[in-house]
Amino acid sequence: MPAPLFEYLLRIGDDRLVLGHRNSEWCGHGPILEEDIALANISLDLIGQAQLLLNLAGQLEGQGRDADTLAYWRDDVQFRNLQMAELPKGDFAFTMMRQFLFSAWANLQLEGPIQGNHEDLKGIAAKAHKENRYHLRHASEWVIRMGDGTEESHRRAQAALDELWPWTGEMFQQDDVDRAVAEQGAVVVAADLEPRWRAAVTDLLGRARLTIPTAPMRMTGGRKGRHTEYLGRMLAEMQIVARSHPGATW
Amino acid sequence: MVDAAVGGRPQTAAEVIDALRSVKDPEVPVIDVVELGIVRGATVEGGRVTVSVTPTYSGCPATQVIEREIRRALVARGFEEVVVNTVLFPAWTTDWIAPEGREKLRVYGIAPPGPAAELELVQLGRPAKAVPCPWCGSSNTTRESEFGSTACKSIHSCHSCHQPFEHFKPL
Incomplete structure (x- = not known):
């Protein structure tokens, strides 16, 4: 079994790699120029965070794999991201709602490694946490604008929330990996992440005049390498150049 | 030697x-x-x-x-x-940018960052703390976009001198 901290880094690194890639699909397709640029910048932050986390994972593993090797040469069953991150980008409301739900979680979840005892991880997490606050603010403001906007924007925002809600439960599941990294002190694993997230999200969605779905938060499996059909297709596109021309540089 | x-x-x-x-x-x-x-x-x-x-x-x-x-x-x-x-x-953190560096940013047309300590999570509908215009110093400015030409900058406009400007965001 791989070291728990390696596994933990893959999880939070893959979340950012996959979500960053999904958001980057808006580049050149944003509804307005400012949003095109904003989504590209959010992607850049997320992929940068992924690079730092996956490089650290590779160092800890000690088998010569770096962020590029881990990003381009693993198959979908070896990815550890949340399933929510891999869903297709959908419309702008779906992308922003996902970013909001994820960033609201990351805002609390990243406190864990920040409070831990692993210096490099603390530094990476502290920076990511600050960057994430801008992502959260940007997405929050869009959720309010859309939810409390026109009939059409409200309809789309509510539809996005309804579709995403069942996938959010995975963010709060804890297993042996979390217990092990907590035990070694690298991460302070909070037991109250879900109620705190729910309180923050409920407040904002209320301001956006959106209704929290009653559907169970049931989708799960990403942390164990079980993914939707969408991840494989996304990786095929993301990995094709690296795999067609191994070791190529420019 | x-x-x-x-x-x-x-x-x-x-x-x-x-x-x-x-x-x-x-x-x-x-x-x-x-x-x-x-x-x-x-x-x-x-x-x-x-x-x-x-x-x-x-x-x-x-x-x-x-x-x-x-x-x-x-x-x-x-x-x-x-x-x-x-x-x-x-x-x-942007708090490490030296005072002379901040002044150079301002002269270049980029409003320098304020303290990184607190970032209000939602500004929409609330009176945001305005970023002073690097050109004329006016505080009658609004944020047009959270992200600018690079991830570290946001885009603002000044209602006094009617110039757009960038702001190095506190981080």
Whole structure:
């Protein structure tokens, strides 16, 4: 079994790699120029965070794999991201709602490694946490604008929330990996992440005049390498150049 | 005998750091890497120098360029071996940008960052603390977009002098 901290880094690194890639699909397709640029910048932050986390994972593993090797040469069953991150980008409301739900979680979840005892991880997490606050603010403001906007924007925002809600439960599941990294002190694993997230999200969605779905938060499996059909297709596109021309540089 | 004063090989950490003032941020070329607060220290052992650098934004494409430029600048000053050591902890903050660097940003037309301590999570519908216009100093400004030409900057406009401007976001 791989070291728990390696596994933990893959999880939070893959979340950012996959979500960053999904958001980057808006580049050149944003509804307005400012949003095109904003989504590209959010992607850049997320992929940068992924690079730092996956490089650290590779160092800890000690088998010569770096962020590029881990990003381009693993198959979908070896990815550890949340399933929510891999869903297709959908419309702008779906992308922003996902970013909001994820960033609201990351805002609390990243406190864990920040409070831990692993210096490099603390530094990476502290920076990511600050960057994430801008992502959260940007997405929050869009959720309010859309939810409390026109009939059409409200309809789309509510539809996005309804579709995403069942996938959010995975963010709060804890297993042996979390217990092990907590035990070694690298991460302070909070037991109250879900109620705190729910309180923050409920407040904002209320301001956006959106209704929290009653559907169970049931989708799960990403942390164990079980993914939707969408991840494989996304990786095929993301990995094709690296795999067609191994070791190529420019 | 080389003389640091005329561009010879620096002998001390302070001289190395001084030499790095020739390396500019490629995306904000008015400010150097020392003013940007990313140079955390240097050690000299004869012809070998080690520079510790803390990266800015996680995904900043300038990071690699800066590392290459630091290497180039120090080789040009006579070092045979230049080691650039990345220090991730503690994380860089805009609070480390030197006062003279902030003033250079403002003159260049980029409103410098305020304290990084607190960022209000939602400003929509609330009176936001306005960023002063770098051109005319007016506080009658609004944020047009959270993200600008780079991840570290937002876009604003001034209602007094009617100029758009960028703001280096506190991080």
